[in-house]
Amino acid sequence: MSHENATQADIGWLDDPEVFRVNELPAHSDHRFYRTADEADAKHSSYVQNLNGDWRFAYAKDPQSRELNFYEADFDSSNFDTLRVPGLVEFAGYNQIHYINTLYPWEGKAYRRPAYTMGPNEKELGMFSEAKDNHVGQYVKKFTVDPALQGNDIRIRFEGVETAMYAWLNGHFLGYAEDSFTPHEFDLTPYLTDGENTLAVEVFNRSTASFLEDQDMFRFFGIFRDVSLIAQPAVHVEDLSIKPTVNDDFKSGKLQVGAKLAGNPAGATLQLNVTDANGQPVYETKATAESDDRIADTPFDQIHLWDNDDPYLYNLTLTVTDQSGKVLEVIPYQFGFRRIEINQDKVIMLNNKRLLIKGVNRHEWDAKSGRTITMADMKADIATFKKNNINAVRTCHYPDHISWYYLCDTNGIYMMAENNLESHGTWQKNGAVEPSDNVPGSLPQWKQAVLDRARNNYETFKNHTSIIFWSLGNESYAGDDIAAMNAYYKKVDPSRLVHYEGVFHNPKYKPQISDVESRMYASPKEISEYLDDNPQKPFILCEYMHDMGNSIGGMKSYMDLFDKYPMYQGGFIWDFIDQAVEVKDEVTGQKVLRYGGDFDDRVSDYEFSGDGLMFADRTEKPAMQEVKYYYGKY
Amino acid sequence: MANTNQLKVIYGDGTLGVGGDDFHYIFNYGRGGIESLVIGGKEWCYREPKPTFWRATTDNDRGNGFSVKSAQWLGADMFSTVKSIDVKINGQLIDFPIAPENNKYSNHEYADEVAVVFHFETNTVPATPVDVTYTVQPGGSILVNAHYTGNQNLPELPVFGMRFIMPTPATRFDYEGLSGETYPDRMAGGEAGVYHVDGLPVAKYLVPQDNGVHMATKWVTITRDSVKSNMDNSKVPFSLKFAQVDQPFAFSALPYTAEEFENATHIEELPLPRRTVVSILGAVRGVGGIDSWGADVESDYHISAGEDIDLTFKIERV
Numbered sequence: 019m020s021h022e023n024a025t026q027a028d029i030g031w032l033d034d035p036e037v038f039r040v041n042e043l044p045a046h047s048d049h050r051f052y053r054t055a056d057e058a059d060a061k062h063s064s065y066v067q068n069l070n071g072d073w074r075f076a077y078a079k080d081p082q083s084r085e086l087n088f089y090e091a092d093f094d095s096s097n098f099d100t101l102r103v104p105g106l107v108e109f110a111g112y113n114q115i116h117y118i119n120t121l122y123p124w125e126g127k128a129y130r131r132p133a134y135t136m137g138p139n140e141k142e143l144g145m146f147s148e149a150k151d152n153h154v155g156q157y158v159k160k161f162t163v164d165p166a167l168q169g170n171d172i173r174i175r176f177e178g179v180e181t182a183m184y185a186w187l188n189g190h191f192l193g194y195a196e197d198s199f200t201p202h203e204f205d206l207t208p209y210l211t212d213g214e215n216t217l218a219v220e221v222f223n224r225s226t227a228s229f230l231e232d233q234d235m236f237r238f239f240g241i242f243r244d245v246s247l248i249a250q251p252a253v254h255v256e257d258l259s260i261k262p263t264v265n266d267d268f269k270s271g272k273l274q275v276g277a278k279l280a281g282n283p284a285g286a287t288l289q290l291n292v293t294d295a296n297g298q299p300v301y302e303t304k305a306t307a308e309s310d311d312r313i314a315d316t317p318f319d320q321i322h323l324w325d326n327d328d329p330y331l332y333n334l335t336l337t338v339t340d341q342s343g344k345v346l347e348v349i350p351y352q353f354g355f356r357r358i359e360i361n362q363d364k365v366i367m368l369n370n371k372r373l374l375i376k377g378v379n380r381h382e383w384d385a386k387s388g389r390t391i392t393m394a395d396m397k398a399d400i401a402t403f404k405k406n407n408i409n410a411v412r413t414c415h416y417p418d419h420i421s422w423y424y425l426c427d428t429n430g431i432y433m434m435a436e437n438n439l440e441s442h443g444t445w446q447k448n449g450a451v452e453p454s455d456n457v458p459g460s461l462p463q464w465k466q467a468v469l470d471r472a473r474n475n476y477e478t479f480k481n482h483t484s485i486i487f488w489s490l491g492n493e494s495y496a497g498d499d500i501a502a503m504n505a506y507y508k509k510v511d512p513s514r515l516v517h518y519e520g521v522f523h524n525p526k527y528k529p530q531i532s533d534v535e536s537r538m539y540a541s542p543k544e545i546s547e548y549l550d551d552n553p554q555k556p557f558i559l560c561e562y563m564h565d566m567g568n569s570i571g572g573m574k575s576y577m578d579l580f581d582k583y584p585m586y587q588g589g590f591i592w593d594f595i596d597q598a599v600e601v602k603d604e605v606t607g608q609k610v611l612r613y614g615g616d617f618d619d620r621v622s623d624y625e626f627s628g629d630g631l632m633f634a635d636r637t638e639k640p641a642m643q644e645v646k647y648y649y650g651k652y
Numbered sequence: 653m654a655n656t657n658q659l660k661v662i663y664g665d666g667t668l669g670v671g672g673d674d675f676h677y678i679f680n681y682g683r684g685g686i687e688s689l690v691i692g693g694k695e696w697c698y699r700e701p702k703p704t705f706w707r708a709t710t711d712n713d714r715g716n717g718f719s720v721k722s723a724q725w726l727g728a729d730m731f732s733t734v735k736s737i738d739v740k741i742n743g744q745l746i747d748f749p750i751a752p753e754n755n756k757y758s759n760h761e762y763a764d765e766v767a768v769v770f771h772f773e774t775n776t777v778p779a780t781p782v783d784v785t786y787t788v789q790p791g792g793s794i795l796v797n798a799h800y801t802g803n804q805n806l807p808e809l810p811v812f813g814m815r816f817i818m819p820t821p822a823t824r825f826d827y828e829g830l831s832g833e834t835y836p837d838r839m840a841g842g843e844a845g846v847y848h849v850d851g852l853p854v855a856k857y858l859v860p861q862d863n864g865v866h867m868a869t870k871w872v873t874i875t876r877d878s879v880k881s882n883m884d885n886s887k888v889p890f891s892l893k894f895a896q897v898d899q900p901f902a903f904s905a906l907p908y909t910a911e912e913f914e915n916a917t918h919i920e921e922l923p924l925p926r927r928t929v930v931s932i933l934g935a936v937r938g939v940g941g942i943d944s945w946g947a948d949v950e951s952d953y954h955i956s957a958g959e960d961i962d963l964t965f966k967i968e969r970v
Contacts, residue, residue, distance in 0.1 A: 449945075539943040564943045567711030567857040571837030571939035572950045598858055603920050610920045613858045625711065628858040629944070640833030640855050640863070647841030 027089075027184045027191050029081060032146040032225040035133050035457070038467045041193030043173060043203040045477035046257040046278075048420050051347040053166075053251075058335070058348045064166040065347070067247040069174075069217075074158040075101035077112040081147055081222070084154045089218035091189035095158040104178070106388045107155050107240035113223070115599060116237045117614030119623040120442040120493075122228070123237040124151055126621050132229045132444060134463045135455040146224050153223040155240055160214050167249035171281075172210060174217070176202045177420065178243030178389075182225035186218040196227035196467070199416035199438040200474035206247070229457050230467065233415045233440045233492065235381060235389075236597055236614075236627065242390045243419060251346035253307055253338050255288075256280040258349065260334060260481045263513065264321065264357035268370050271321040271355050273301070275314040277336065283307030285341025290314050293333045294322065300332070307338070323369050324354025324483050326409040329430030331483065352427060354483035358515060360533060365584045366515065366556045368432070368486065374580060375432065375588030376649040377410030378403075378631065379561060382418055385600040385611060385634040393421060398636055399594065400425050406631075406642055407649035412560060412590045415440045415492035417475050426484035433484040434517055434560070434590070437471045437503070439491025446493070451523050458499035465499040472503040476510055489560070490518040490531070501530040519560045528554075534587075536560045542575040549583040559589025566629040570641035577648045588652075591645065595636065596628035611635065657790040658762040661741070663754040668739060670766045675792040675969065679768045681750070684734035686786060689794075691969045694879055694890045696818055703772055703782045703798055704815035704931055705729045707862035708913030713810075715944040718937075722807040728774040730911060732782070740767040740787075764790055778805050780957075784814070794967040795897065798934065804958035810862075812961045813902070813933030815909070820878045822928040823889060825849050825905045829869035834902075837938030837953040839867045852907045852928060860916040864904040865936055871895040872903050873970055874930060891970035894932050901965055902933040934963025 024040050031037040052058040053065060074095045078084035087093055101110050108115045116123055124130060128151055133142040146152050163172065176183065180198040184191075190209040195202035206215075223239040259276040275290060286307035292300050305313040313336075322330045331352040338346045358368050366373040380399065384391045396419065403411070411431055413422070416438035426433050445453035458464035472490070479485060488507045490500055500518065507516045519536040521527045535553060537545070538561035549557060563570055570591075579586040598611035611634050615622035628634070631642050662669030667687065668679040680687035685700025706729035709719040719726075739746055741763045747753050767787040773779045780803040787795040798814050826849070830842025833855060855863035866872075875891040894903065907925035916922050938953025955961070 539947070541942050541947065563941050564712075565941065566715075566944040567859060567861050568833075568835075568855070568863055568939050569710070569712055569941040569944065571712075571835055571941045571953065573838070573941065574840060575950065596858060606920060608920065610918065611856075611858065612918070616918075625859045626944075633856055639857075641838060643832045643843075644838045644841035 025191055027194065029147045030143065031194055032152070032182055032222055033133065033141070033143050035226040035464045035467050037194070038196040038227065038470055039194065041204060042195050043205060045200065045474045047259065047481050048423070048478050049255065049258045049349050049351050049481070051255065051349045053347065054345060055337075055348050058350045065170070065249045065251070067164045067167055069159060069161060069245040069247060070103055072100045073103045074098035076156045077107065078154040078156065080150050081152055081154055084220070085156060088156045088158065089186035089189060089220065091216055098158060101157070103157070103159070103241050103245060104243050104390050105240060106238040106242050106390060107153075108238050109387055112155070113153050113239065114619055115617040116619035117235070117597070117622055117627045118237065119234045119626050120232070120446060121621060122232055122443040127151060131455045132457040133226060134461050135444070135457060135459070146222070146226065146228070149224060151224065153239065155221040157219040157221065157241065159217040161217065161247070162214055163210060163247065167247060170249035170251065171205070171207045172247055172249050173203050173205050175246050175248055176241060176243070177245070179221055179241050180239045181227050181231060182222045184220045188216055196225060197438055197471050197474055198227070198231060199418075200471070200478055227467070229441055229444060230439055230471070232442045236599070238388055242388070250280060251338065253279060253281040253283050253286040253340060253346050255336060255338060255347065255349055257477070258336070258351065258481060260351060260353045261513065262353050262355045264323065264355050264369065268323065268357070269320060271318045273314055273316055273318055274312065275334070275336070276311045277313055278311050279307055286346070287339045288313050289337040289339065291335045291337070295330055295332065297333070318355070321355040324356045324430065325369055326430040326432060329428060330354060331427060351481060353481065354427065356483060358486040358513070360515070360556060363584060364553065364556050366534070366587050372584060373432070373587050374652050375410045375558060375590065376408060376652065377412060377432070377434070377588065377590035378408050379412045379414040379590045379593040381414055381593060381595065381597060383595050383597050383634065385598055388599070391419060395636070396422050396425055400429050400431070402632065402638070403431060404429060406646040408645070409649070410434070410590065412436060412489065414593065417479065420478075423479055423482040423484060427482055431484055432486050433482070434487040434489045435475060435479055435485045436489035437475050437491045439468060439471055439494055441494040445495040445523070453495045453524070456495045456497065458497065459495065460498035465502055468499050468503055469506055472506050476507065480511065485514060487515050487517040490516065492519070494520050496521040496524040496527040496531055501527055504531045517558065517560065534558045538562065539564060542579060545579055545586065549585055553585055556585045556587050557583070558587050561592040562589045563591045564629055565591060565593065565631055565639065565641060566626065570644050573644055573648050577652060580652050591631065593629050595632040596630035596634040598628055598634035600634070658764060659766055659788055659790065661761040661763050661766055662759075663749040663757040663761060665751055665754065668749065668766070668768060670788045672792045677788060677794070679786065681737055684770055685784075691792070691892065692890060693884070694876075695881065696892055698817040698819040698927055701814050701816045703732060703784060703800075704811060704813050704910070705774070705809055706910045707810040707937070708860060708910045710861045710939055711857075711859065711944050712940040712949070716940065716946050716948050718808075718949075719810075722810060724776040724807060725810055726914075728776050731775040732772050733775070734770045735773045736771045738769040738771070740769070776806055778803060780806060792969060796965055796967060798963045800961040802957065802959040802961075806957035808937070809935065809955040809957055810937050811931070811933050812935040812955065813931050813963055816930040816932070817909070818874065818876065818928035818930065819880045820876050820927065821907055821925045822852050822874050822905060823877050824851065824875045825872055826875070827866060827869050827872035827903070829866050829900070833864055834867040835865055835939045836867060836936055837940065837950055842867065852905055852925060854906060854908070854919065854922070856919050858918070860913040860919055860922060862910065862913065864906050865902055865933070866904065867902045867936065868900045869896070869903050870900055872905065874905060874928060876928065893968045893970050894930070895966045895968055897964045897966055899964070901963065902936050904931045904933070905929070932963070932965055935961050
């Protein structure tokens with residue numbers, strides 16, 4: 019892209035769907051790496067310096083009101099406020115908390131049509147860069163590089179920033195990023211100084227990416243996930259590929275491991291060790307770094323399969339040493355053997371057994387901090403899954419915190435890993451299908467942006483055993499661009515299935531999009547009609563049993579379909595946890611939970627934000643015992 | 653002196669009193685129900701029990717328009733009136749015992765069984781009769797029968813049963829039935845057993861709505877430890893039991909009426925809990941769940957207005 023290697027930020031990128039990443043390092047696997055085996059055991063890497071904490075912050079109500087030179091190295095930010103990172107700007111009181119479901123958050127306040135939807139010359143310049151409703155957060159963080167990181171190449175990683183961000187170091191432009199829910203990395207090495215460094219980040223609430231992030235959720239902005247400095251050893255595994263495959267006998271398999279190296283690999287060695295769940299060695303090999311990126315391709319005569327009942331994981335350790343024998347990095351990664359496929363009867367099989375999805379959709383949510391969630395939240399959710407026989411999760415409708423994927427691996431949760439994509443307001447209005455301004459549609463100007471989202475999702479999470487479906491996104495209609503996303507996944511990952519529901523509304527794309535027939539909120543009768551009428555694909559409900567308030571009545575009729583139709587494979591309840599915000603009641607002073615519209619936020623969909631099996635305080639709704647019963651019965 | 657199992661009957665001018673060893677009940681003709689139900693010196697009635705027809709609109713009810721279609725039952729829940737009353741002594745209908753008819757009685761009247769029938773008429777178009785019969789049995793147990801007369805010209809009902817409002821909040825309730833909150837279309841996960849619940853918990857749905865129903869109940873005991881009487885400051889718990897006769901019933905025990913839930917948009921808007929609202933239900937509509945914007949509750953879990961509904965249960969001392 020022509021903007022690569024840009025040395026100056028351009029606010030016009032906010033308006034241009036063809037600019038979505040500038041100078042970002044390519045997406046890569048989420049493996050963690052350590053200086054020593056001891057560090058790996060302790061899960062603490064001295065190559066990583068956490069930058070979370072108090073940052074300086076200034077809020078501007080629109081782009082015109084912002085400090086234009088705030089990123090300069092000598093800018094005096096001493097009159098800025100202080101904001102906690104990670105955290106959402108709204109929770110610090112700068113921006114109005116707002117919930118809306120399918121319509122865009124500017125409904126009734128700004129008229130917008132996505133660039134190029136009204137014609138090839140309709141670029142809509144200034145739509146966001148000059149918008150009165152495009153709030154801006156300007157962040158400044160001063161830091162000194164820890165001695166443990168010094169002497170190495172150093173990058174910065176933002177794990178989640180809504181919605182569009184620019185970054186500078188010591189006044190030098192680093193880059194620009196969209197796709198709020200996958201990591202953004204920029205190389206800091208050329209601009210770092212030994213002493214104090216000044217990082218400046220400018221986060222915009224809206225950009226063309228907003229059209230792709232119209233998920234049914236509170237609309238927030240800010241740096242809402244962790245920020246870290248990461249030092250790279252002289253030889254470094256930039257990308258790791260672990261491909262365990264299961265043979266037709268379901269007793270033996272094959273392991274392929276590949277690594278893409280960064281740095282100067284001359285003379286370096288890669289030592290690969292695999293142990294079973296008890297720590298007993300089952301495989302080891304050694305490769306030279308220059309040889310190839312394939313460091314193992316080996317049969318496993320006996321494998322222990324991974325599934326929900328028995329989430330058996332092998333421990334892989336990759337150790338990189340330099341020519342003097344000094345360990346440069348140690349990479350631990352757990353993987354499992356499992357095989358997902360559609361058989362000749364058009365039934366989805368996991369390890370040669372029919373897959374029954376007893377799932378939930380899960381938004382990331384914490385009533386105290388919105389989409390900034392904690393490890394404790396994630397562990398509590400896993401415990402709730404296990405207790406209530408929930409075996410599957412759809413990461414609705416964006417990639418989750420990285421730790422969630424590891425937790426699903428170790429706990430045997432079948433994951434539908436969804437892209438960050440929903441353009442609901444561009445094709446469905448007042449319940450009717452009206453796609454005249456749909457994006458991405460078949461517009462060439464939007465294609466690369468959504469493909470980038472697919473690539474980010476795949477490259478980051480590809481090694482997670484728990485992922486059995488890639489999902490192209492949610493409720494975005496269908497066209498050539500989503501078909502291209504499907505083709506991308508098919509090309510890079512034949513080992514998993516691809517899911518997309520939106521093609522239901524534009525069925526001519528069905529041959530190109532989705533391995534499964536997915537619907538949402540279809541009645542049991544409608545499902546029977548599909549399955550009785552020469553079905554071409556196995557059936558999944560990507561959303562069903564809408565648990566708004568006092569609900570989950572009639573679940574039996576869905577569960578009976580398991581008994582009647584082999585091609586009925588289950589579904590994901592909408593949804594896991596209410597989205598509601600804890601506030602202090604202005605009358606009683608008690609902590610209470612508030613929903614859409616409670617912040618004078620208009621236009622809103624009010625209590626529609628609360629559809630969870632859990633209340634927002636993570637206590638179970640009464641209906642959970644019904645879910646536990648039926649999900650336990652099958 | 654009559655034998656101690658007999659009921660003492662007070663043929664009052666506005667009420668019928670029925671008493672025994674340690675209980676005394678007063679049926680008020682003008683107010684249309686049991687005005688006082690005292691057992692062991694403790695009052696159980698805040699206002700007269702009435703038939704109940706409404707549940708606070710659930711999110712799914714709102715989404716599929718059920719509460720709009722059935723809105724008449726909200727009026728019926730609040731405003732149905734008693735059209736006539738019958739009194740039966742030992743199974744025999746007597747001339748209505750108000751002056752001068754009751755001049756013939758004394759302060760020493762006894763019976764084996766006293767029944768009072770309140771003939772309600774629903775505040776609906778068309779109206780339909782609902783007969784509520786309280787039969788006081790020797791020893792003081794009260795057999796309650798509520799009979800709804802079907803009328804096909806009325807919309808489907810949210811619930812049908814009897815609602816009791818007690819003067820102070822319960823400290824606990826115990827029941828034999830299913831675990832947790834259950835509805836006709838969401839009770840497979842309820843495990844049969846005997847359960848104890850502290851206080852009167854309200855399920856904290858974001859928008860207050862019907863909650864706390866327990867299906868397939870054999871009995872429920874409500875326990876309080878306070879009364880409104882200025883001369884009774886005791887905190888010794890005391891209880892009242894509702895028990896099935898032939899068929900199990902559904903119930904809820906909450907601090908609020910359906911109307912109080914209906915009017916709140918957040919749980920913190922509900923009043924401070926001051927009373928106990930016990931609904932003993934003979935019919936409950938399912939909650940549904942296919943979606944929250946139009947899908948109906950499955951047809952098996954509707955309550956047709958066209959068919960009679962008969963609910964019988966017993967109120968007993970503990």
